[in-house]
Amino acid sequence: MKERKTKSSKVQNLKVKSFVEVPVEELRWHPDPKMFNFNSTNDLKTLPDIIGQKRAVDALRLGLDIESLGYNIFVTGAIGTGRKTAVKHLLKDTDRMKRIPEDKLYVNNFKNPDTPRLIRLPAGQGRAFRKDMNSLVVYLAKTIPTVFESKEYQHGRKEIIELQQDKVKQVLKRFENEVAKCNFSLIKVLNGPYARPAILPVIDGTPVNFEQLSVMEREGKISSSLVDKLEKKHTELNDKLEVVFKEIRDIEMDAERKIASLNHKIVAPIVEHRVEEISKKYKNAKINDYLDSCKENILDNLSKFNRKQGGLTSGLTSEENQSASLSDTDSFIEYRVNLIVDNFGSKHAPVIFETSPNYRNLFGTIEATMDKTGYWKTDFTKIKAGSILQADGGFMIIEAMDALVEPGVWQTLKRTLRNQKIEIQNYVPYYMILTTGLKPESISCDVKVVMVGDMGIYHILYNYDEDFKKVFKIRADFDSVMPLNETSQIAYANFVKKVVHNENLIPFNKEAIMRVMEYGVEIAGRQDKLSTRFNTVADIMREANYLAHKEQKTEDKGQKTEDRGQKTSDHQTIRPSDNIVTELYVEQAIENRNERARMIEQKIQELIENGTIKIDTEGSVIGQVNGLAVYDTGEYSFGKPSRITAKVGVGNSGIVDIEREAELSGPIHRKGVLILSGYLRDKYAQDMPIVMSASICFEQSYSGVEGDSASSTELYALLSALSGLPIRQEIAVTGAVNQKGEIQAIGGVNEKIEGFFKTCKVKGLTGTQGVIIPHQNINDLMLSSEVVHAVKQGKFHIYPVSSIDEGIEILTDEGMSAGDEVILRRNVHALVSKRLQEFAQKWREARADK
Numbered sequence: 001m002k003e004r005k006t007k008s009s010k011v012q013n014l015k016v017k018s019f020v021e022v023p024v025e026e027l028r029w030h031p032d033p034k035m036f037n038f039n040s041t042n043d044l045k046t047l048p049d050i051i052g053q054k055r056a057v058d059a060l061r062l063g064l065d066i067e068s069l070g071y072n073i074f075v076t077g078a079i080g081t082g083r084k085t086a087v088k089h090l091l092k093d094t095d096r097m098k099r100i101p102e103d104k105l106y107v108n109n110f111k112n113p114d115t116p117r118l119i120r121l122p123a124g125q126g127r128a129f130r131k132d133m134n135s136l137v138v139y140l141a142k143t144i145p146t147v148f149e150s151k152e153y154q155h156g157r158k159e160i161i162e163l164q165q166d167k168v169k170q171v172l173k174r175f176e177n178e179v180a181k182c183n184f185s186l187i188k189v190l191n192g193p194y195a196r197p198a199i200l201p202v203i204d205g206t207p208v209n210f211e212q213l214s215v216m217e218r219e220g221k222i223s224s225s226l227v228d229k230l231e232k233k234h235t236e237l238n239d240k241l242e243v244v245f246k247e248i249r250d251i252e253m254d255a256e257r258k259i260a261s262l263n264h265k266i267v268a269p270i271v272e273h274r275v276e277e278i279s280k281k282y283k284n285a286k287i288n289d290y291l292d293s294c295k296e297n298i299l300d301n302l303s304k305f306n307r308k309q310g311g312l313t314s315g316l317t318s319e320e321n322q323s324a325s326l327s328d329t330d331s332f333i334e335y336r337v338n339l340i341v342d343n344f345g346s347k348h349a350p351v352i353f354e355t356s357p358n359y360r361n362l363f364g365t366i367e368a369t370m371d372k373t374g375y376w377k378t379d380f381t382k383i384k385a386g387s388i389l390q391a392d393g394g395f396m397i398i399e400a401m402d403a404l405v406e407p408g409v410w411q412t413l414k415r416t417l418r419n420q421k422i423e424i425q426n427y428v429p430y431y432m433i434l435t436t437g438l439k440p441e442s443i444s445c446d447v448k449v450v451m452v453g454d455m456g457i458y459h460i461l462y463n464y465d466e467d468f469k470k471v472f473k474i475r476a477d478f479d480s481v482m483p484l485n486e487t488s489q490i491a492y493a494n495f496v497k498k499v500v501h502n503e504n505l506i507p508f509n510k511e512a513i514m515r516v517m518e519y520g521v522e523i524a525g526r527q528d529k530l531s532t533r534f535n536t537v538a539d540i541m542r543e544a545n546y547l548a549h550k551e552q553k554t555e556d557k558g559q560k561t562e563d564r565g566q567k568t569s570d571h572q573t574i575r576p577s578d579n580i581v582t583e584l585y586v587e588q589a590i591e592n593r594n595e596r597a598r599m600i601e602q603k604i605q606e607l608i609e610n611g612t613i614k615i616d617t618e619g620s621v622i623g624q625v626n627g628l629a630v631y632d633t634g635e636y637s638f639g640k641p642s643r644i645t646a647k648v649g650v651g652n653s654g655i656v657d658i659e660r661e662a663e664l665s666g667p668i669h670r671k672g673v674l675i676l677s678g679y680l681r682d683k684y685a686q687d688m689p690i691v692m693s694a695s696i697c698f699e700q701s702y703s704g705v706e707g708d709s710a711s712s713t714e715l716y717a718l719l720s721a722l723s724g725l726p727i728r729q730e731i732a733v734t735g736a737v738n739q740k741g742e743i744q745a746i747g748g749v750n751e752k753i754e755g756f757f758k759t760c761k762v763k764g765l766t767g768t769q770g771v772i773i774p775h776q777n778i779n780d781l782m783l784s785s786e787v788v789h790a791v792k793q794g795k796f797h798i799y800p801v802s803s804i805d806e807g808i809e810i811l812t813d814e815g816m817s818a819g820d821e822v823i824l825r826r827n828v829h830a831l832v833s834k835r836l837q838e839f840a841q842k843w844r845e846a847r848a849d850k
Contacts, residue, residue, distance in 0.1 A: 019799055019809075019810050020799065020800065021770075021791075021797050021798055021799055021800075022773075022778055022781065022791075022798040022799075022800055024788060024791055024792045026527075026778055026781060027781050027783045027787070027788045027791060027798065028518075028781065028782055028783050028785070028788050029484075029518065029521050029527040029782060030514075030518065031489060031514045031517050031518065033510065033511075033514065035486060035489060036489075036490075036493065036510055036513075036514075038493070038510060039509060039510055040507045040508060040509045040510065040513075040580060041493075041496060041497040041500045041501075041507045041508045041513065042507050044493060044494055044496075044497035045494070045497065046494070046497055046498045046501045046502075047491075047494045047498070048089065049491070049494075050082065050085075050086045050089060050090075051082075051482070051488070051491045051492070051494075051495055051532065051534070052479070052481075052482025052483075052488060052491070052530065052532045053081070053082065053086060053478055053479065053482070053532065055477065055479070056075070056077065056083075056086065056476040056477055056478045056479070057086060057090065057476075059073070059474055059475065059476035059477070060073060060075075060086060060087065060090050060474075060476045061090060062474060063448075063450075063473075063474030063476065064090060064091065064094045064096070064395075064448065065094060065095070067096075069418075069420070070417070070418075070470050070471050070472075070473045071448075071473050071474055072417060072448060072449040072450070072451070072471055072472045072473070072474070073448075073449075073450045073451070073472065073474045073475070073476055074400070074451050074453065074458055074461075074472045074474070074475050074476070075087065075450060075451065075452045075453070075475075075476045075478065076453060076454060076455045076458050076475060076476070076477045076478065077454075077455075077477060077478025077479065077480065078454075078478070078480040078533060079533075079535070080533040080534060080535035080536055081478040081479070081480055081532045081533055081534070082478065082532065082534050083452055083476075083478050084353075084397065084452060086478070087397055087450050087452075088351070091351055091395055096349050096393070096394065096395070096448065097348045097349045097351075097394070098348065098349070099348075099349050099393055099394075100123045100343060100346050100347070100348065100349065100393075101123065101341075101343055101346070101349060101350065101392050101393030101394065102120040102121060102122060102123060102341075102343070102393070103120070103121045103122070103123055103124065103125060103126025103127070103339065103341055103342055103343050103344070104118065104119075104120055104126070104339075104340055104341040104385070104389065104392070104443060105118070105119050105120075105121070105126045105129065105130065105337050105338055105339045105340060105341075106118060106119075106337075106338040106340060106380045106381075106383050106440055106441075107119060107290050107336075107337055107338070107380070108294075108333075108334040108335070108336075108379075108380055109380075110293040110294070110296070110297045110334070111293070113334075113379070113380075114437055114438055114439060115438075115439050115440065115441060116338075116380035116383065116438065116440045116441065117286070117290060117441055118286075118440070118441040118442075118443055119284070119286045119287060119290065120286075121282065121284065121287075123343035123344065123346050124343065124344040124345070125282065126337075126339045126341070126342055126343075126344070127339060127342055127344045129278075129282060129287070129337055130336075130337035130339050132278050132281070133278070133335060133336065133337045134336070134337075136274055136275070136278065136335070137332045137335050137336075139274060140270070140271065140274070140298065140305055141305055141332070143270055144267055144270070144302060144305035144306060145305065145306055147266055147267060147270065148263075148306050150266075152266075153262070153266055156262050156266075157259055157262060160255050160258045160259055160262065161255065161259075163255070164251055164252060164254070164255035167251045168248050168251055168252075171244055171247050171248055171251070172186075172244070172248075175240065175241070175244045178237075178240070179199060179237055182233055182237060183201065183202050184199050184200065184201055184202060184233065184234070184237055185199075185200055185201075185202050185207040186198070186199060187199075187200050187207055196241075196245075197241075199234060199237045199238060199241065201213065201230045201233075201234065203216070203222070210230075210231070210234075213227050213230065214227070260302075263299075263302050263306075264299055264302075267299065267302055268299055271295055271298055271299060272295065275291050275294070275295045278291060279291050294335060297334070297335075298335070304331060304332070333379060333381060336381055338380055338381045338382075338383055340364070340383060340384065340385040340389065341385050341389055341390060341392065348394075349393050349394030349395070350390060350391050350392075350393065350394035350395070351391070351394055351395045351396075351397070352387050352390055352391040352394070352395070352396045352397070353396075353397045353398075354387040354396060354397070354398045355399075355402075356402070357387070357398045357399070357402050357403045357406060357409060358406045358409065359406060359407065359408045359409055359412065359427055360386065360427075361386055361387055362386045362387050362388055362398075362403075362409060362412075362413065363386040363388060363389075363412055363416070363422060363424065363425075363427075364383070364384050364385045364386035364389060364422075364424040365383075365384050365386070365424065365425075365426050365427070366378055366382055366383050366384070366424060366425065366426040366438050366440070367382040367384060367426070368382065368426065369382075378426075378438060379438075380438065380440065383424055383438070383440055384424075385424070386422075386424075388413075388416060388422055388445060388447055388449075389422055389424075389443060389445060391447045392443075392445045392446060392447050393446060393447070394447065394448070395447070395448045395449075395450060396447055396448070396449050396450070397449075397450045397451075397452065398449070398450075398451055398452070399451075399452050399453065400451045400452060400453025400454075400457050400458075401453060401457065403451070404457070408427060413449075414467045414468070414471055416445060417447075417449060417471040418467065418470065418471055420444060420445055420446055421442045421443065421444055421445060422442065422443050422445045423439075423440070423442045423443075424440050424443075425439075426438075449472075451472065455477075458475060478532070479532060480524075480531065480532055480533055481524045481525075481526070481529040481530065481531055481532060482529065482530050482532050483528065483529065483530075484521065484524075484527070484528050484529055484530050488530050489517060489530075492513075492516070492517050492520060492530060493513050493517075495534065495537075496508055496513050496516055496541065499538050499541050499542075500541070503542070505541065505542070505545040505581070506545050506548050506549060506552075506579060506580060506581050507579075507580050507581065508541070508544075508580070508581045508586075509580050509581065509582055509583075511582060511583035512544065512580075512581045512582050512583050512585065512586050514583070515583045515586040515587060516537060516540065516541060516586055517530070518782075519537065519540055519586070519590055520537055521782055522750075522782045523536060523537075525747075525750070525780055525782070526779055526780050526782075527779050527780065527781065527782060528779055539593075540586065540589050540590055540593065541581075541586075541589075543589035543592065543593065544581050544585040544586045544588070544589040545581055545585075546589075547585045547588055547589060547592075548579075548580070548581045548582075548585045551585075552579060594636060597633060597635050597636030598636060598638065600631065600633060600638075601631070601636075601638040601640075601755075604631075604640055605758060605759065605762060608641075608759055608762065608763075609762045609763070613700055614643055614699065614700065615641050615643060615759055615763075616643075616729035617729060617730050617759060617760050617763045617764075617766075617769055618729060618730055618763075618766060619729050619730075620726030620727060620728050620729060621726055621727060621729055622720050622721060622724060622725070622726045622727070623645055623646045623647060623648075623717050623718075623720050623721030623727075624643060624644070624645045624646075624717060624720070624727055624729070625643075625644050625645075625713050625714075625716045625717045625720070625727050625732075625733055625811070626641045626642070626643060626644075626713075626729060626731070626732040626733065626756065627641065627642045627643075627644040627698070627710045627713040627714075627732070627733060627734070628640070628641055628642070628709075628710075628713075628732050628733070628734040628752035628753075628755060628756060628771070629641075629642050629705075629709075629710070629752070630747070630748035630751045630752060630755075637748065637751050638751055638754075638755055639748065639751040639752035639753065639754055639755020639756065640755050641732050641755060641756050641759050642698050642699070642700075642701060642710075643698075643699040643700065644696065644697070644698055644699070644710065644713050644714055644717050645696070645697050645699055645717060646694060646695065646696050646697075646714065646717035646718040646720070646721040647694065647695050647721060648692055648693070648694040648718070648721045648722055648835075648839075649692070649693050649694075649839075650691065650692070650693065650839045650842045650843055650846070651691070651692065651693025651843075652691055652692075652693065652843070653692075653693035653694075654677060654690075654692070654693070654694070655673060655676055655677055655680075655694045655695075655696060655718070656693065656694065656695045656696070657669075657670065657673040657696055658695055658696065658697040658698075659697070659698055659701070659705045660673065664701065664702075664703065664704050664705055665704070665705050665706075666704060666705065666706030666707070667706075668706055668707050668708050669705050669706050669707060669708060669710075671708060672707075672708030672710070672711030672714070672736065672737075673696065673711070673714065675708075675711055675737060675738060675739055676696075676711065676714060676715050676718065676737075678739035679715060679737065679738075679739050679740075679741055679804070680718075682739055682740070682741075683741070683829065683832075684829075684832060684833050684836050688836070688837065688840055689840060690836055690839075690840075691836075691839050691840045691843040692722075692836060692839050694718060694721070694722075696714045696717065696718065698710075707746075707747075708736040708746075709734050709735065709736055709746035709747070709748075710734070711735075711736050711737045712733060712734075712735040712736060712737040712743055712804065712807060713733040713734065713735070715737055715804060716733060716804070716807060716808055716811055719804075719808055719828060719832055720811075720812070722831070722832040722835045722836065723812075723828050723831035723832045723835065724831060724835070725812045725828060725831065726812070727811045727812065728768075728810075728811050728812070728813065730760070730766060730768045730769040730770070731769070731770055731771070731772060731799075731810060731811055732752075732756040732770075732771045732772070733771070733772045733807065733811070734746055734749065734752050734771065734772070734773055734774075735772065735773060735774040735801070735807070736774070737804060741803050741804040741805065742802065742803055742804075743774045743775070743776075743801050743802055743803055743804070743806075743807065744774060744776070745774045745776035745777050745780075746773075746774060746777065749773055749774075749777040749780050749781065750780070750781060750782055750783055752771065752773075753771045753773070753781075753783060753787060753798065754783065754784055754787055756769075756771055757769075757771075757786075757787050757790065757796055760796070765790065765795045765796065767794060767795050768797075769795075769796055769797070770796055770797030770798060770799055771797075771798055771799070772799045772800075772801055772807050772810060772811070773798060773799070773800055773801075774800070774801065774802070775800035775801060775802045777800075778800055781798075808828050812828060
């Protein structure tokens with residue numbers, strides 16, 4: 001182990017004390033080149049295996065293979081760990097993928113048009129059935145008018161009409177005679193088939209109305225008794241006229257029935273023949289039932305076909321028009337087929353990635369259009385399928401957050417998965433209303449849903465939604481790291497090969513691949529782990545490829561310029577080597593990536609450099625320690641030193657956390673400060689009470705403080721303030737502490753060390769500067785090459801400690817063992833205990849004076 005000797009100008013006769021440092025070889029992990037028997041990605045094979053996610057893969061296989069109800073999958077894990085890629089890869093091997101789902105189509109329900117009927121057909125037959133029904137309509141629209149224009153039909157129809165007209169004439173003639181005998185006359189006052197004649201009395205051979213009769217009565221030309229007699233007879237004749245008209249209507253209805261019978265007799269064979277052809281083709285019970293209803297409706301509504309169709313029939317002849325969306329003006333819309341799911345040409349079960357899982361996209365809708373009168377109208381042809389129905393028999397992958405924030409989606413999704421049925425509605429979530437009266441037949445739906453989200457969403461749903469655990473019984477948890485061993489390193493190299501191959505990148509040599517591995521360890525945060533955030537790793541590869549490609553173009557251009565006898569461009573820092581990506585390109589890509597995101601870090605360093613933020617890197621100060629914090633901007637995190645001070649005095653307030661009093665402290669930080677009180681009680685309050693008021697402050701901190709990684713730093717500052725021993729300012733500290741004084745591991749150790757190193761570098765490296773870290777964090781070290789080089793040259797130091805005693809010894813350069821009277825006086829614990837005794841004595845004296 002590396003050691004550094006302690007110097008003390010104040011105390012003589014001290015034993016020489018050495019401090020343990022982290023060996024240089026443990027500051028950063030490097031792959032062993034001897035482990036790899038390749039020179040570049042050209043020597044590697046592309047492997048399809050999923051790297052480092054055995055637990056998640058096993059869970060996915062289980063969920064994808066089990067067909068029982070509720071075995072849908074919720075995938076958790078960090079973004080970029082290959083969640084969706086793994087799902088897509090594993091889907092290919094499932095038995096479900098080998099099944100080709102059925103076509104689904106809606107047809108008109110002739111008995112109840114508000115409840116369209118569902119028909120399921122083998123894949124591809126739905127399109128054929130739609131074509132056959134369109135052809136049937138085209139055929140009938142052309143053939144039926146031709147039949148009705150035939151001489152045979154016209155002759156039969158003419159006979160029926162003439163017979164009906166003769167019967168009507170006979171009835172009217174008979175009534176006219178009866179009216180004439182009663183000295184009345186039938187007068188036709190309106191034209192038209194349903195014009196009602198007037199019955200008027202005849203006076204002196206002339207028909208007169210009753211107004212004229214009244215005048216004649218007043219003039220004495222006729223008697224009032226005659227007028228009464230005529231009115232009574234008129235009423236009787238009007239009653240008989242009603243009977244006559246009923247008889248005429250019966251005659252006309254009989255004629256209509258005979259014409260309908262004639263129509264049926266002459267058209268039915270044509271319709272039945274074509275319908276039977278379709279029925280035999282599909283041999284489907286539901287189709288047969290539908291065709292029977294369709295045939296019956298056609299024969300009952302032949303008038304639709306018995307007219308000039310003009311452009312309508314001509315528009316129906318093209319296959320393009322037959323398969324297109326139906327027009328609102330289609331006269332034969334009730335005979336159409338709405339193919340909502342078409343699996344024509346499918347070779348496997350559907351796999352749908354729904355990127356916008358709103359209600360309409362997931363569950364479908366029923367479209368409606370506004371007619372000229374301003375009313376909304378719809379029909380079965382406007383039913384549209386959603387992603388779940390499109391994925392029936394296969395798989396659907398959606399993002400959990402996207403689905404949860406969409407109104408109405410989550411409850412409907414649970415209901416659909418629980419009942420394995422879907423009901424298509426025109427649902428408007430914001431208004432909670434249905435804008436159509438259609439209620440299509442529900443559809444059985446067997447879809448396997450894979451929902452991708454984070455752990456927080458999963459736990460909320462699992463704990464607060466009882467239905468969630470019934471419909472998502474499998475959780476596949478993707479880890480952000482995997483163990484670092486020989487197998488995983490080979491797998492990482494194969495991953496590099498895969499990216500190079502799939503994206504046609506320039507080949508990477510061995511050193512470049514090894515640097516990619518190092519980067520994987522860096523973002524994993526431990527020397528024994530490799531990151532599985534493959535999207536971030538792949539981005540570095542793409543950027544390194546860009547740099548190499550750009551440099552190659554620059555080199556080629558410079559070569560051409562040189563060939564022309566002109567001056568070449570300045571020598572480049574990175575030179576291409578045989579059109580291959582080297583370690584230098586990868587290193588430059590990482591540096592460029594960090595540089596793009598480190599603007600805030602640079603501004604903070606500028607404030608430290610110009611003295612706006614006060615940080616000392618030399619000398620010793622009582623009650624003042626350089627703590628270390630990590631700032632995370634999302635894409636980039638960095639360390640920053642913070643001055644932590646402690647002040648003590650007589651009183652009974654205990655330890656006052658200024659951050660807490662200012663409401664700038666989080667709960668974990670407050671816990672860390674409370675632990676300090678426990679430490680002091682354990683060390684110094686066994687024989688006497690602690691009568692002390694102390695304050696601890698993060699100087700120049702104007703935002704929230706959270707975490708307990710500075711608790712040991714705060715304790716060092718407090719002990720220094722109590723003992724009167726100054727703290728070395730060239731040493732920064734990080735580490736949590738428990739009530740026993742044991743140092744505990746923290747996060748962000750690399751960022752913290754590098755942050756203080758940059759500060760020391762700006763202010764000038766002295767060779768005595770360094771950082772105290774918990775010894776448990778040694779395996780987390782993945783420091784930059786610059787820091788490692790400085791440590792190697794003795795310009796910077798990393799001290800691992802396991803207790804407060806070890807740390808305070810480094811910070812004060814004072815030994816803790818009592819070897820003689822001088823050391824005993826300078827012993828930190830003795831000095832702290834003595835100071836506390838003085839506080840207690842002063843407190844008692846102050847109390848006594850009162």
